[in-house]
Amino acid sequence: MSRLSELIAPVVKVVTAEDRRGDMITAAGILVTALALDALGLIRTSWSGLPDAPSWWFAIPAAIGCTALIWRRVHPFAVLGVATVAFVLDVVLGGSVGLIVVLWEAIYAVHLHGTRTARRVSIVGVAILTTALMITIAVVTGGLRPTVLVGLQALTLLVTPMWWGTNVRQGRELTAAARERERLERERAAALLRLAEASRHDAVRAERATVARDLHDVVASHLSAIAITSGGALAGAAEPDRDRAALRSIRAESLASLQDMQAMIRVLRADGVKPEDVAPSRAAQLTPVIEQARLAGLELTVSDPDGVLTGATPLPAAVDHAVYRVVREALTNVHRHGGARADLTFAAGGQLGIEVRDVGTGHVPGSHAPGSDALGSDAPGSHVAGDVGEGTGIGLVSMRERVESLGGSFWAGPGDAGSDQPWSPHAAAGSGWLVRAVLPLPDRVRA
16 A cells, blocks of 8 residues: 555656646546536536537537636736636537636635735626626526526525635635745744843853952952062061061961952852852951051051941941952052051941042142043053052052942042042042942931
């Protein structure tokens, strides 16, 4: 059975082909059917026909109509016209069942392959033809019954192919629409996949930038403090007390660096965990940082009337983490590039203000205006400690990103250019480099 299916499959494919081959086979099949019906005597069905007309004449309109059917797919309305002419010739000869089949196929082709205009014209033509035929029968016979019977027969023969062709065409259109929707859905799914992949790459890039920033914050400031402390101890003559204090400071910095690195590694290994979620309170840890700065030789004045360092002013975790990073980075920059004296100021009201001002020496012109995205170096000074190295700009960028990501504002530049903040107690302190950060405190009520 399977062997037989394989043998007839090519024949079925050709017969059902949606191209000229299938049309030729259909036309040939209808012609054979019409000739067979004529041979069975199904001719002169409407009247006796022309006198002395041989029966083989009926093959002429059949051949004309079936030849036209070869083009029924590309020119369906023209084929219907030719088939109608052939049908009229056949009726003149007396009429045959074979030409009814040809006309039926032509009407079906118009409603399957034809344009909307061609379909409308065929409908109007069938309506006119049926009406004219009924009127003719009514005039000739004068009876209602034969008139109705002829009208029903005409409608059955002519409307049925219209209905069938319309039904098949609508089914094909629905199938094509369903395939188009499926194609659009596939394209939409592919676009969503590409969008998700792009979002994933963006997230990876953002995470890499965050890791680079945290790596700088965790390692660079600690190593800078170690380098400064050890450099100060090695600069003078040996003093046991001072050297021991320097070693204690270096050890404290090393341990703090290890703790911060471990916290960052936990963040990288755990999804959805932020650095402030794994680190202890940072503002409280600024006290040893301040002491280390003073031990390194910095004359540092601290103003904290609201108790930010002591914990009297509670801070949200993200703000607390940002305060620690900003103050530590700013003090490190003063060590590396500033003078021997600095002021650190906290002011907590409806928002938290932080200022670190280097008041030791002057600085070269060329400040970084507020909101600038191109910060040239980590610090302001024209003199840089040779064993610490030039600034890279990462520190200021990191501080700005941390503050602005929390909805705050950040400014770094010459002190006299940033003296427009009313809460600053050092607004008229003169020259020097100023780092100012303003962070929101959403849990506090403004006075």
